[in-house]
Amino acid sequence: MSSIIRFQDHVGAKAEKFYKTTLFQGDHMLVGLNCLEPGQSQALHDHADQDKVYVVMEGSGHFTIGDAVQEAGEGSIIWAQAGVPHGVENTGSIRLTVLVCMAPPPH
């Protein structure tokens, strides 16, 4: 796979659950894309030993990070340090696409 891509070429949709795809993976980090249709959500969860960041590429949604709950749209950066519960719901009217970096990558 090329090392230089456009996120728009990798979006997708699933009816039953939000769409997830891996873009890149190394020994130290995974880069993926999560696409949530309006109303879809990723339940609150945490990763004990992984730092994670979301970057909103398009759309907007309701992000929960620990005790913080906030609407965030394009250009927002959302940080979930290891152990901090996080989740997201697409509360908007268009697709919410978030880039996700996770380190280290899942086994």
Added chain:
Amino acid sequence: MSSIIRFQDHVGAKAEKFYKTTLFQGDHMLVGLNCLEPGQSQALHDHADQDKVYVVMEGSGHFTIGDAVQEAGEGSIIWAQAGVPHGVENTGSIRLTVLVCMAPPPH
């Protein structure tokens, strides 16, 4: 620092060298912002033991990743796996702002 921020609130400029700021850092990953004024560049370099990804937030530039050289603009994602040389030059007419995730973080 809040866990939910907008990149626009963290951009900056320096005359002598491109502007760098750290947004978040955990045990496993660093998230930062690099802002290059037109004509500024980050010389080709590599990190033997760190995976890195750039996300173009605004502007466009000339990215080199190993043997790949490509213009990339807003919405582009550029992957430099550990050991792969990478660099960027702002060849456009406006500021080039790239989000950078690096794992593990520098010591």
